[in-house]
Amino acid sequence: MTITENPSPRATEADSSFTQPISRLGDRVFGGLSFGAAALILVALAAVAIFLFTEGLPAFTADEGEFNRSFLAYVGPLVFGTTYAAAIALLLATPVAVAVALYISHYAPRRLAKTLGYFIDLLAAIPSVVYGIWGIAVLAPILSDSLYPWLEDNAAFLPFFGPTASTSGRTMMTAGIVLAVMVLPIITAISREVFVQTPRLHQEASLALGATRWEMIRQAVLPFGRSGVISGAMLGLGRALGETMAVAIILAPANGYFWNVITNQNSNTIASNIALSFPESSGLEVNRLIASGLVLFAITFGVNAMARKISSTGFSGAD
Amino acid sequence: MMLITDTVEPTGFEPDDAMTSGSYTRRIRAAIGGAALLVGAFSWLPGGSVNLARWVVVSILAYIALTYVVARRIESKRQATDRLATAVVTSAFLVVLLPLVSVIWTVVERGSNRFDSTFYTETMRGVFGEIEGGGYHAVVGTLVVTGLTTLMSVPFGLFAAIYLVEYSSKSSLFSRAVQALVDVMTGIPSIVAGLFAYAFFVFLDDIPVLTVLSTGVGHRSGLAGAVALTLLMTPVVIRASEEMLRLVPNELREASYALGVPKWKTIVKVVLPTAVAGILTGIVLAVARVIGETAPLLVTVGLAQDTNWNPFDGRMTTLSIFTYYQYVQPGVPPQVGQDRAWAAALSLVIIVGILFTIARILSTILKPKGLR
Amino acid sequence: MTEFIYSPASAQTATVASGVAVDTRNGIEVTDLDIYYSDFLAVEGVSMTINPRSITALIGPSGCGKSTFLRSLNRMHEVIDGAYVRGSVVINGNDLYGPGVDPVAVRRKIGMVFQRPNPFPTMSIFDNVIAGYRLNSKRMRRAESEDLVEKSLKGANLWDEVKDRLDKPGSGLSGGQQQRLCIARAIATSPDVLLMDEPCSALDPISTLAIEELMLELKNEYTIVIVTHNMQQAARVSNRTGFFSIAGTGKPGNLIEMDSTEKIFSNPAQQETQDYVTGRFG
Secondary structure, three states: OEEEOOOOHHHHOOHHHHHOOOOOHHHHHHHHHHHHHHHHHHHHHHHHHHHHHHHHHHHHHOOOOOOOOOHHHHHHHHHHHHHHHHHHHHHHHHHHHHHHHHHHHHHOOHHHHHHHHHHHHHHHHOOHHHHHHHHHHHHHHHHHHHHHHHHHHHOOOOHHHOOOOOOOOOOHHHHHHHHHHHHHHHHHHHHHHHHHOOOHHHHHHHHHOOOOHHHHHHHHHHHHHHHHHHHHHHHHHHHHHHOOHHHHHHOOEEOOOOOOOOOOOEEOOHHHHHHHHHHHOOOHHHHHHHHHHHHHHHHHHHHHHHHHHHHHHOOOOOO | OOOHHHHOOOOOOOHHHOOOOOOOOHHHHHHHHHHHHHHHHOOOHHHOOOOHHHHHHHHHHHHHHHHHHHHHHHOOHHHHHHHHHHHHHHHHHHHHHHHHHHHHHHHHHHHHHHOOHHHHHOOOOOOOOOOOOOOHHHHHHHHHHHHHHHHHHHHHHHHHHHHHHHHOOOOOHHHHHHHHHHHHHHOOOHHHHHHHHHHHHHHHHOOHHHHHHOOOHHHOOHHHHHHHHHHHHHHHHHHHHHHHHHHOOHHHHHHHHHOOOOHHHHHHHHHHHHHHHHHHHHHHHHHHHHHOOOHHHHHHOOOOOOOOOOOOOOOOOOHHHHHHHHHHOOOOOHHHHHHHHHHHHHHHHHHHHHHHHHHHHHHHHOOOOOOO | OOEEEOOHHHHHHHHHHHOHHHHHOOOEEEEEEEEEEOOEEEEEEEEEEEOOOOEEEEEOOOOOOHHHHHHHOOOOHHHOOOEEEEEEEEEOOEEOOOOOOOHHHHHHHEEEEOOOOOOOOOOEHHHHHOHHHHOOOOOOOHHHHHHHHHHHHHHOOOHHHHOOOOOOEHHHOOHHHHHHHHHHHHHOOOOOEEEEEOOOOOOOHHHHHHHHHHHHHHOOOOEEEEEOOOHHHHHHHOOEEEEEEEOOOOOOEEEEEEEEHHHHHHOOOOHHHHHHHOOOOO
């Protein structure tokens, strides 16, 4: 084998090149940019907190003469409406989401599983304004035709379903159902991930003892996935709390605390209220809307923090 | 560790445990299905007019109930429960498909009324009454605002992700704070992001030297909208990029360092090209997420009747806002406005669908061979 | 530059004929090296002479610091946050750890091959070989780079197998071929020294044999230091062997003994070395 020593491109470097600094400029610039971007995140969130607070403060501190009620009286019904709508959404979405996740992870034909998951994810991609107009144009009439009269007739003893059922369908129930549809893909995606990660060992142990598929799921998959499902539900809750357009389009808002979900009188949500009122507002009214936005941010922040806590502590899959 | 005996009934020699299951055949399942449909029909027959919704709902419930009852008779209780579970889970999936199909069907059906060249070439300037008008200005607005947002959030998010993966030490307070804040950012309600952008530009307007960014009447501008959307899009870009960067095996970085390649060149020439498929996919999906945003833009960008290419000055309209206003404030006669709204909605859904498809194609094409 | 025709005999002749000049080029002198990971002392007080144009093997039980030591020879261990050394490593009169020395520059002069073959998946075989230049933005004319690729691949005994598919991705090769590709990549930059960190542990026996034969050829041109878990391998290929060991978990690793390979495996001076090579522990 012949090896010829070429005058390699390196041959021009003297041996003292160890001590010559190779251009550190690239490293400094690039590292600086990266660090700067990370620092910008801190700055941005601090800015969000600061600006919202300073612009919202005038509303907190305004004396009662400015508006005809205190800020608390203003925001109370809105908080109620926000939580109410989100609660309905979560109540409807979570069991269905878990069932769908189970279907995809354990029941559907293996070859289809990925495509089916893809379809569910498509639900998440549809913009909320489209859900809003679909809700009011298609879903609301269906519900006011089929469901609400039936509920009024048969379940009016419950405070949720009293008289008079809406004929337009612009009710809290409709909004809640649309929110449920919007929030379901999130819960399903996270649940699916967790269910798929159930250790084969546990599942096979169950089956080897003669358990049916459902029994195996109840014994091995669901306990393992419990904290994941909860954290997914909380993330969905966070989204439902902040959802604006679908609610703004569907609900017929009124001022107050309304428990009845099938009438035309509904408490509004914070987000929807901002969306509806902001374009026409000015002066202190704007400050008040921003202050209500701050309240919403605080609520969703709390919910998301809890979701993170649950998913980080409960995720190990220990029985 | 849960013991099997906790939840399963004790076994013994009972007909329940026979190795041969009952004859729960396909035919029986079909018969149950038919019976369920029949029961469902009773939910509206008395009323006279066909009520599809009731039919579907009651039929599904009937199917589930009948499945359990029949299986209980033919097979054992355990198997009946199993079949019940299967029926419930499958029904859940079908039920979830219903709104998906309905939304897409509605949007396509109603949107196609105005899915024509007029819609995409006309604006709303001077449009009233029966004049067709169009959404050209809305398409322009969507492009401008989304383009600006992408321009701002991609470098921002990518570099932040690079910092988190390549430069920071996991335990440092700074990087833990950044990680936590990125989480917070993912949870910001979209309307709050809009409020922030609004407040921020109000603040800017008060600083004389910055009036170059002055946003015109009522603090509305495309730039403000882009700032709000950047706040929403950046964390998505960060999370996706972070994941992809972490997937790059450390050995590749080591091979590059051992060749005497400085760190930044290693990142640019080895790590990023290896992760590029996933990162691009993440970016496309992030764009799909913000392109339909309405709430933050209501607050920052407002509504315009005419085309505005300038994000620094004055109101714009995006497809999402256009959809909203055309539907809830359609003018007279309402049908014309609502048709426009549906056409805009259809445009949005198509765009999102295209973006999703692009993401799928990207992730399969660009993946380097031999990796994953 | 001079042209050498390599066969073991003529290499010896060249050494004898030109005397000292050839002997000391590219040898490594390590003096009192302590290697730290933040506060933890991983390797303590290593001093050794690594002869040029030969293969030096480092053996020892798991966790004794031999890989750490190897990586300190091209300052790779510094990639980990907070790692540093005390002591000196001198090659051709330059202390790698002298003041103002850039680790990146050091690594350009020393090649490294890793345990698991790691060709760059986004690059072709051709690009992988000259990655040392490409990634450092060193321009080369097409003819020059083609010559270099051919030379390096031939040097790694891989040319015949891949010469028809140089533009295919590097990850499409078998494990043994990938490792030889990594060796070609390492020698393409004409390093003074070639470091190999358990280069065969992820390979099958036939590929291992091919790489060992390659090593025996390469040692005529490069100073090779290899860390290996496989004592038989060390006995087969190396001229000198260093035995590392560790007193217990949490304690630093030490160089117990270093001598000609023959002596280490047949009649070592230290009892611990004897215990290890006869399989009493490790």
